[in-house]
Amino acid sequence: MNPAWTHRVEVSLAALLGLILGACVAPLSLDDRSCPCGDGWTCCEATQMCVQPGATCQQSQQPPAVAPTLCLDENWCWENPTPHAHYYRAVWASAPNDVWAVGAPGMATHWDGQNWKIHRSATDQSLLALFGTGPEDVWAVGREGAVVRWNGKAWQAVGTGLTQLLLAVWGSSPEDIWVVGSGGALLHWNGTDWSRPPDALPHYYTGIWGFAPDDVRVISAEGNVWRWNGQAWVPEPGFASDRVWSLSGAEGVLWALDEKVDEGIWRVLRFVKGEWQVVHEERRRFTSIAALSADEAWVAGPEGAALHIGPEGIALNFLDVPENLAHVWASREAGLWMVGDSGQVMRKTDTGWVSMREGASKTVLGGWELNAAEAWSCGEQGMLLRWREGAWSTLASGTGAALHDVWGASPEEVWAVGAEETIVRSDGTAAALRRHVPGGAALRGIWGSGPTDIWAVGAQGRILHYDGQDWSVRESPTSVTLNQVWGTDARNVWAVGELGTLLHHDGTTWKVVSLEKPTRQAFRDVWGTGPDDVWVVGAQGSIRHFDGKRWETPVPFAKGELVGIWGTGPSDLYVLEAGEELVQGIPKAFTNLHHYDGKTWKGAAVPYGGRFNALWGAGKEPRIGGAGGSILHYQP
Structure with a gap:
């Protein structure tokens, strides 16, 4: 199908939607309320926030930013990179020390000339456009009709009645704000009311720019242009286009x-x-x-x-x-x-x-913690990071291969494994390539009971062992990819892999473990607190527990991919769930962190989206790592 023709069909459908929705948005009275709420919405006096019909006003306004400044809320804080690794879609600045950037749901990031601060954006929608008339009047718009405003203290959710995709915002003063988007979305705020100009046409508007309150242009995806002269929108010369992306102006x-x-x-x-x-x-x-x-x-x-x-x-x-x-x-x-x-x-x-x-920006694939002050992570393109003195630093790994997992016997002896049978060793200050087999199996997990007893596992059932001197290939009872290895001591080591594969090493040989309830689902990770408390997690919510005598199948608590497990004891266990769900027909990634208190599992969504692949410790608290070099620290 011709892409341009498809686009014109989409625009036409959007225009039709605009005709249907147009009657719902004009006029939108504020009834002399101080915050810019649409008809039917309530302005909460204490918080100056607009809430939907039936919602309850909070008693006090939330702080504009949480401490420390790179924390998203009272639980989640960014460690790498700073200020964060989520996407931006718009930036606006009134001065070099007053810069706002928005994009990913739930967050707005501010630069004050010295430091970044992450603020709650007052919406769970992606924000796509940003404009301000001054430091205490900044507006952002985005998906599902999202409109939010910074009043100098906090971001407010603004009710307009719109549900369309909003793509641009512009204003000359706090009493003169224009918002435009798909489906004929074209609204004006005059400081008191939201209104839709009666002569506005139902186009797919992609940009708006002005030079004065009576000199504003709006442009459609097809290149049609209209000028607001202070009284009405009148046509101006345009140009034929398949998709107008952006509109700007200077000096008229x-x-x-x-x-x-x-x-x-x-x-x-x-x-x-x-x-x-x-x-x-x-x-x-x-x-x-x-x-x-x-x-x-x-x-x-x-x-x-x-x-x-x-x-x-x-x-x-x-x-x-x-x-x-x-x-x-x-x-x-x-x-x-x-x-x-x-x-x-x-x-x-x-x-x-x-x-x-x-900070580093490659995808994090694995992590390991020695103690609260010493931790390591690894990832794509040979990324190797060390946590020390409260910050992550990058070490040259000597390889460009993806490093899937990392483990250490001490701060001076840390090992990372990855693609093509790559093995890297670090003494804490530098790293060197110790093994690489072109075309070899990807190593996915590493663990040791000490510096002379280290195991690495990977694709095609590959098992390698380090005795303190050399790495050697050990006989494997499977050809299935092994994803992780963990143990309590040299005589009690477990490995897990695809197709529900579970192996055990008793200090002499590796053997396949038969489960009472076998599964074809992949096992992704294994961890425990002792010989009689071992957990295995995997695809589609798969979970198994070993009590020292038999492997049990607990009641599943999740449906997504359980990619990691870590804890501090039998009653303090975390599992990382990653998956994808359809939201209005569009795939959307999600990540949940589940906690086990010894009796029940309780899950919570990792805020603001993003894909995370690894779970490890930060003292008595968990860390997760993922796309864009993201490393987040969870503080219960």
Whole structure:
């Protein structure tokens, strides 16, 4: 099917939806309430927050940020990277020391010139656009009609009655805010009421920009343009487009970024002397444009690409970061900022572009803790991290292979294993490659009872042993991939793998363990507190427990993939669940952390989404690691 034709069908359907929904949003009276709530919503006096019909007002306003500053709530705190590893979709700044970035659900991140703070965004929807009229009046919009406002103290949920996808916001003052999006969404806030202009057309609006309260332009996905003259929206010259991505302006001149789908071309256009002119074309997936002046603009794009258009010419820059850059903000007062995937924030300085994100960014695949002050993690492309003195630091591992798991006998003897039978050893300050077999089996788990008794397991039933001198291949009773190994001592070691495989080593040989209730589901991890308390977890909520005599099948408490298990004792056990569920027909990743108190399991969602793969300790508390270098510390 022709992509451009498909897009036009989607736009037409969105327009029809807008006609249906239009009657629901105009006018939206506030009845002289102080916070910007739509009709039927309640403004809570104590919190100045809008709540839906039937909801209860809280007694006091939540703090704008939690301490420490990189904690998401009272339980979850980011350790790596800083400020976090979730995606951004928009950035706005009033000054170099007042910068906001939004994107992933539930969070808004602020830079005060010295430090980052993570704030609750007052919505569980992704936020896609951001604009402010000053430090105490910042607006963000996003999916499912989400509108939130920063009042200088906290983010407020704003009720408008909209449920469409909202893509842009602009305003000239706190009493003049415009919000636009799909399905004909076009609303105006005048400081007292939300209203829909009666002459607004049901288009798929993708951008809005203004130079004054009576000089505002809105643009549709097809390139149609209208101007607000203070009284009505009137048509202006536009241009034919398959998808307009972004609209910006400076010194009275408009700039736009669009896509010609059939040709695979992204174009930069400028409105000069009553007509749109194509300034530049690029076969690169750019997503946002920001104008600095009538003849200068920046464009954000994939894999750290940044396009600069100025009086001296056009230059394509690569900012030395791998992440896709989703949005750019530019102003003479605040400077140039770009944001994108995996928490990436770029800032233009006198010496060039610099990343404002600190820490490793490769996916975390494994972790291990010696004690509260000493821990290690590993991941894709040979990533090896050490936790010491309250921070994570990167060690060169000597390999580019994915490292799946890490374990140590002491801070001076740490081992990591990974793809192609890769084995790396670190003395705590440096690391070196000790084994690598091109085309060899991927090693997925490592554990030892001491420095002269270390086991590694992996694909094709591969089992290796280290005796303090050399690594050697040991006879394996299976050809099935083994995912993890753990034991209580040299004579009691367990390994788990695909197809419900469970192995035991008694100090002499490895043997297959037959379960009373066999399963074909993969086992992902094994951990315990002693010979009579061993747990195995795996796919589709699979769980087994060994009491020293027999393997039992506890009642399942989850349906997703149980990817990790760790604890401090029989009545303090954690299990990490990762999975995917359909939300309105769209796959959405989720992660839950379950706790066992010796009697019952209790689960809680890891906030703000993201994929996590590993679970290990932080003293008496758990850590989890995952995509984008994410390492979170849970404080019960």
